[in-house]
Amino acid sequence: MLHQLVTSKTRLRLIVKFFLCEEETYLRRIVREFNDSANAIRVELKRLSEMELITGRPVQNRRYYQVNKEHYMYVDMNRLIRNYVQWDQMQELLEETEWQNVYMASEEQPPHGLEYIVEVEEDSQEAGKQVLLGENIKVTFVPPDTVHTMAQTLIMIHRFDLGAADVKPQLS
Incomplete structure (x- = not known):
């Protein structure tokens, strides 16, 4: 069902990853892991950041991302994703x-x-x-x-x- 609500494969992968693996990660690591284009991942990271589902912080020449546990929908999204998987x-x-x-x-x-x-x-x-x-x-x-x-x-x-x-x- 979640794959029907979130129609972007890259966005769905990112959401599942961020909600299940709550450690910080950066763009290049995600690109290697997902075997997807940097641009496609960058676009989806930007969208998730704009929705405030993930947060990013700069460290030297990288931007590290992780799930935003302070988001008003975090608990509900977490429950939905964990049920889905x-x-x-x-x-x-x-x-x-x-x-x-x-x-x-x-x-x-x-x-x-x-x-x-x-x-x-x-x-x-x-x-x-x-x-x-x-x-x-x-x-x-x-x-x-x-x-x-x-x-x-x-x-x-x-x-x-x-x-x-x-x-x-x-x-x-």
Whole structure:
């Protein structure tokens, strides 16, 4: 349904990314991640900034963006997006798994619906496993070397800080 309301694929990807991955990011990183043109992303970042759904701040020669938690629609938008991607169910699944990073396939409506790619250790029992969340969200568990060779564009939505000693990733 959300993909019908937000008809720009780039804007929808940005909205999902910013609401699920609340860390700051900048244009060039998004361009690499989305495998999209800088101009298309710049236009959508400008629109989201004008709507005040995201905020930007300059740091040296870059502008860093993140979701605007102070926006009057933040709570409602957050709930809508998390329902759309079944984030609560995904969190439950991840609590049972040792994972490193979570990606979302860039196509918002592939033939089977949305798709999460969960990066797990090479020797994990979860590697290669596929699970369905509801009727239309596929979750695939893959080792790091597979993530880097996947043909589809993957959008980072949660990252595990490997520098944190023995701390399980926190999901918001």
